[in-house]
């Protein structure tokens with residue numbers, strides 16, 4: 001099946017999933033994409049690409065951008081390839097490796113980076129910063145205070161500009177038994193910062 005709509009925000013259930021492999025929920029994904037401030041043609045790295053929702057969405061939005069999806073798990077890397085095929089995305093290269101160690105092997109320097117995996121966090125951030133082009137931008141996600149703090153401190157130490165942190169709280173209406181209840185979608189912190 002090829003997804004034909006141009007607006008981002010593909011419904012979660014349209015992606016192929018693997019048990020236990022996380023997926024950024026649609027509403028959170030939209031905030032991440034917005035925070036990236038993409039331009040078609042720029043090089044994009046997604047570190048810890050998981051199910052591949054971000055490379056798929058960005059591949060559709062920016063068909064002229066080289067997109068590198070970095071994923072340490074071989075099975076998950078294959079899942080990303082299948083999701084790209086499913087949505088007809090042709091400009092994603094899946095790079096199997098563990099960040100930060102694998103990053104020097106990527107030949108194209110990025111204009112935009114999304115950090116969703118990799119430890120220690122500060123080493124990943126420092127390594128990415130070295131490769132990030134001038135006027136480049138990093139967006140990182142955190143679902144706990146420790147990660148939030150490490151990214152926040154990491155951005156400050158690197159003297160990133162225009163640091164922003166947004167905490168999204170999204171609730172979806174669900175049917176539970178005889179009731180319609182609002183269920184929280186994984187609360188997420190979205191951090192972003194620019195390199196001069």
Ligand SMILES: C[S@@+](CC[C@H](N)C(=O)[O-])C[C@H]1O[C@@H](n2cnc3c(N)ncnc32)[C@H](O)[C@@H]1O
Pocket residue numbers: 021022023024025047048049050051052053054070071072073076097098099100116117118119
């Ligand atoms: C939270 S998931 C990303 C989900 C993704 N946002 C999506 O919606 O499809 C994080 C992924 O990072 C990968 N990962 C964790 N540490 C990594 C590392 N050091 N290098 C590369 N990938 C890593 C995990 O295998 C996992 O698939």
